[in-house]
Amino acid sequence: MLNISDGPDRNIEVHKFYSGAVFGVSLLALVFQAFLHKYGRWSELIDLPLLVTIYFGFSRRNAISGMFLGGTIGIVQDALSHDNPIGMYGIAKTIVGYVASSIGGRIDTEHPVSRFGLIFLFFHFHQAILVITQRVLLNHSARFFSWQQLVDSLVTAAFGVLLFALLDRLRRSS
Amino acid sequence: MIDLIFRRPIFLLAIVVMAQVMLLAYQIKGDHDVRLIRYWAVALVTPIERVGSWSMSKMGGAWSGYVGLHNARSENNNMRSELDQLRIRNAELSSRAAEAERLEAILNFRNAHPEAQLLAAQVIGSSADPASHTLFINRGEHDRLKLNMGVITSEGIVGKIVEVLPDTAQVLLINDKDSGVGAMFAASRTHGVVKGSGDPEPHMEYVVNDEKVTEGEAIVTSGEDHIFPKDLPVGTVRGATPGNPFQVIRVLPAARLDRLEDVIVLLTQQQVVFPKPAVTAVASPTPQTASTTPGTTATTANSAGPH
Numbered sequence: 001m002l003n004i005s006d007g008p009d010r011n012i013e014v015h016k017f018y019s020g021a022v023f024g025v026s027l028l029a030l031v032f033q034a035f036l037h038k039y040g041r042w043s044e045l046i047d048l049p050l051l052v053t054i055y056f057g058f059s060r061r062n063a064i065s066g067m068f069l070g071g072t073i074g075i076v077q078d079a080l081s082h083d084n085p086i087g088m089y090g091i092a093k094t095i096v097g098y099v100a101s102s103i104g105g106r107i108d109t110e111h112p113v114s115r116f117g118l119i120f121l122f123f124h125f126h127q128a129i130l131v132i133t134q135r136v137l138l139n140h141s142a143r144f145f146s147w148q149q150l151v152d153s154l155v156t157a158a159f160g161v162l163l164f165a166l167l168d169r170l171r172r173s174s
Numbered sequence: 175m176i177d178l179i180f181r182r183p184i185f186l187l188a189i190v191v192m193a194q195v196m197l198l199a200y201q202i203k204g205d206h207d208v209r210l211i212r213y214w215a216v217a218l219v220t221p222i223e224r225v226g227s228w229s230m231s232k233m234g235g236a237w238s239g240y241v242g243l244h245n246a247r248s249e250n251n252n253m254r255s256e257l258d259q260l261r262i263r264n265a266e267l268s269s270r271a272a273e274a275e276r277l278e279a280i281l282n283f284r285n286a287h288p289e290a291q292l293l294a295a296q297v298i299g300s301s302a303d304p305a306s307h308t309l310f311i312n313r314g315e316h317d318r319l320k321l322n323m324g325v326i327t328s329e330g331i332v333g334k335i336v337e338v339l340p341d342t343a344q345v346l347l348i349n350d351k352d353s354g355v356g357a358m359f360a361a362s363r364t365h366g367v368v369k370g371s372g373d374p375e376p377h378m379e380y381v382v383n384d385e386k387v388t389e390g391e392a393i394v395t396s397g398e399d400h401i402f403p404k405d406l407p408v409g410t411v412r413g414a415t416p417g418n419p420f421q422v423i424r425v426l427p428a429a430r431l432d433r434l435e436d437v438i439v440l441l442t443q444q445q446v447v448f449p450k451p452a453v454t455a456v457a458s459p460t461p462q463t464a465s466t467t468p469g470t471t472a473t474t475a476n477s478a479g480p481h
Binding site for chain 2: 027030031033034035047049063064067068071075076077078079080081082083084085086087088089090091094095098133137138
């Protein structure tokens with residue numbers, strides 16, 4: 001863990017990771033999302049690439065790296081699907097990565113309850129950006145809310161708390 | 175300027191988002207596809223998926239033999255060692271038998287249609303987007319695969335090829351919201367289009383309210399889409415309700431789209447003649463026994479889906 005100054009009176013805790021951890025975890029999240037999709041619909045409840053974007057945003061707390069990581073993950077996710085033009089998930093995850101990094105230093109992102117709440121909110125924030133992109137840029141009719149999305153967000157948040165605890169083990173102690 | 179951008183990351187965010195908006199606009203306006211990015215992404219992910227797929231199939235036998243039967247084994251402590259070995263062996267054989275059954279079904283299908291050019295393929299992965307119903311198979315350009323070739327199993331149609339890379343191809347399933355298949359009822363020969371709804375069950379559209387539709391009724395391909403030969407099983411009617419202006423007909427796909435391991439690619443888009451067996455009007459609603467078997471003259475006409 002590293003403390004860096006963010007203005008005259010505030011220090012932000014920045015977590016460092018073992019080399020290759022960010023790339024490896026992001027790649028595995030994309031592979032697992034694609035791979036598990038093959039084994040049934042239950043895997044659709046969880047958005048692994050989104051969880052990884054949020055986690056590294058919270059932990060590294062660098063808005064620039066957060067947005068680029070989110071953007072890259074989103075673009076690869078777009079590229080692996082047939083339906084999406086490149087940039088749809090890219091835009092959403094770029095913004096999520098930026099916002100997660102920006103608020104990571106301002107609020108507690110380590111406690112499981114706050115992690116659950118934040119993942120839940122980020123899920124719907126991500127969904128809202130996707131819907132706006134689909135409606136405004138692609139002229140698709142997409143709904144802002146459905147009960148299925150609510151279930152998905154709760155399952156993703158619950159799974160995210162466990163995943164984040166697992167990913168905490170990849171942090172380098174200083 | 176660069177210093178300002180890095181001191182105020184919000185400017186950089188605006189630039190990155192704008193760049194992606196322009197990329198989106200470029201793709202939509204000119205109907206361009208950014209194939210290079212898709213190519214890199216697939217090249218990055220599919221080798222790992224291949225390894226995962228291979229490992230899962232190898233581990234499957236050991237899992238069911240060793241872990242899954244742990245409780246049964248503990249009840250037979252005296253013979254545990256011998257029994258474990260036999261069960262592992264048995265699980266291996268069962269796994270091989272199941273694989274052999276799948277391959278036999280493919281072989282039977284192939285023997286039944288010697289005039290059709292078919293290629294067996296293995297499913298190695300799927301889309302990373304939960305809303306997208308697509309699969310990756312282990313055949314590509316090197317195996318003579320081309321866009322819009324039909325993909326089927328011995329039970330029924332699966333989808334069509336929408337992206338071809340050297341050793342991999344992407345298949346758009348019939349339940350994807352962008353998919354559409356020319357179809358008709360096996361008994362009445364009334365035509366319609368089976369379209370994906372994004373849900374596991376596609377819908378058959380453009381069937382008027384006056385048409386009597388029975389649950390369990392078999393639906394087969396009409397051959398009008400230039401992709402699938404005529405009379406291949408699509409699925410069975412799961413339920414039908416009157417709608418405006420057409421009926422809303424839910425279709426249970428004949429092929430198990432959520433449990434695909436081996437598929438067949440129709441290598442030709444030219445006319446194929448299938449021998450016509452008897453057509454069952456009402457079939458069992460279970461996917462494995464659903465509907466008809468392939469029949470008569472095959473195909474050609476065009477356009478199901480956007481590509």
